[in-house]
Amino acid sequence: MSAHRLSVGFTLRALGCAAALFAASALSSLAGAEEVKIGFLVKQAEEPWFQTEWAFAEKAGKDKGFTVIKIAVPDGEKTLAAIDTLAANGAKGFVICPPDTSLGPAIMAKARLNGLKVLAVDDRFVDAHGQPMEDVPYVGLAAFKIGQKQGLAMVEEAKRRGWDLSATYAVINTFDELDTGKKRTDGSVDSLKAAGLPADHILFTAQKTLDVPGSMDATNSALVKLPGTATHLLIGGMNDSAVLGGVRATESAGFKAANVIGVGINGTDAIGELKKADSGFFGSMLLSPDTSGYETARQMFEWVTTGKEPAKYTALDNVTLITRANFQQELTRIGLWK
Numbered sequence: 001m002s003a004h005r006l007s008v009g010f011t012l013r014a015l016g017c018a019a020a021l022f023a024a025s026a027l028s029s030l031a032g033a034e035e036v037k038i039g040f041l042v043k044q045a046e047e048p049w050f051q052t053e054w055a056f057a058e059k060a061g062k063d064k065g066f067t068v069i070k071i072a073v074p075d076g077e078k079t080l081a082a083i084d085t086l087a088a089n090g091a092k093g094f095v096i097c098p099p100d101t102s103l104g105p106a107i108m109a110k111a112r113l114n115g116l117k118v119l120a121v122d123d124r125f126v127d128a129h130g131q132p133m134e135d136v137p138y139v140g141l142a143a144f145k146i147g148q149k150q151g152l153a154m155v156e157e158a159k160r161r162g163w164d165l166s167a168t169y170a171v172i173n174t175f176d177e178l179d180t181g182k183k184r185t186d187g188s189v190d191s192l193k194a195a196g197l198p199a200d201h202i203l204f205t206a207q208k209t210l211d212v213p214g215s216m217d218a219t220n221s222a223l224v225k226l227p228g229t230a231t232h233l234l235i236g237g238m239n240d241s242a243v244l245g246g247v248r249a250t251e252s253a254g255f256k257a258a259n260v261i262g263v264g265i266n267g268t269d270a271i272g273e274l275k276k277a278d279s280g281f282f283g284s285m286l287l288s289p290d291t292s293g294y295e296t297a298r299q300m301f302e303w304v305t306t307g308k309e310p311a312k313y314t315a316l317d318n319v320t321l322i323t324r325a326n327f328q329q330e331l332t333r334i335g336l337w338k
């Protein structure tokens with residue numbers, strides 16, 4: 001009798017424990033589902049390109065139910081501190097466009113220490129020997145190919161305007177520290193040469209900083225080297241800022257908009273410029289910020305929740321030339337027209 005009571009009591013207690021355990025685990029998995037956090041770290045938060053990536057990452061977060069912690073990381077110190085902040089806030093991984101690709105090994109060491117997964121976007125990490133860190137998943141541009149399309153867009157517009165190549169010169173703002181930058185300008189120049197622009201009509205000028213003032217300075221120092229016969233100009237560079245500053249320099253040097261063809265890359269940073277009735281900034285190769293922002297965030301979410309690692313290398317090659325003629329329509333298509 002007493003043994004029976006004992007066993008009933010034991011069974012009830014065991015059932016109670018099991019129920020409590022079940023409730024606790026259901027609660028924690030519920031909380032877990034609500035609480036997935038990922039970081040999205042960008043080198044130049046002031047650039048519309050990166051603001052657009054952030055906006056698309058947040059859209060993915062809304063759609064799939066995760067939180068995006070956005071942090072601007074303009075230098076190495078802020079980058080490493082941001083990784084600690086993410087870990088302290090319970091993030092499980094992050095997408096990053098680093099301020100300096102050679103920070104790759106330091107970023108990976110810090111992330112490993114904190115148990116965070118890493119997906120690089122736009123700018124690929126390089127190791128201590130300057131080699132790409134191919135084991136870190138990366139989503140970036142098919143940069144040479146996109147550069148070729150930018151160069152082609154410039155020469156096609158020059159032909160359409162009936163420019164004489166003997167009076168046409170190109171100023172290419174370069175940022176060779178960044179592999180995706182060098183490949184873009186190399187690709188662009190490849191198209192200019194293929195179209196018959198003589199090599200000595202192409203002036204390369206290095207940007208000290210990757211922004212509008214940096215490209216304006218770079219172009220200014222090239223313009224003074226042009227011969228007097230240079231009446232028509234093509235302005236190239238790795239992104240919209242690299243070309244916008246260049247075009248501003250041609251304006252201060254007295255070149256009329258009709259004699260300048262600048263074509264940028266990104267599209268996102270050229271919207272205000274294209275809204276102006278006319279300028280030497282002819283157009284931009286609109287990339288896919290929806291992919292670079294939405295897809296990278298979604299892939300990181302999937303990685304931390306299901307263990308599915310993103311591809312080691314995704315090369316984005318989808319571009320559309322936007323000019324004053326079609327930019328509203330193209331930006332509307334990807335939800336960027338305001």
Ligand code: FCA
Nearest residue numbers: 049097122123239265266
């Ligand atoms: C680099 C540039 C950005 C953008 C991106 C795709 O990070 O700095 O402006 O072009 O690649």
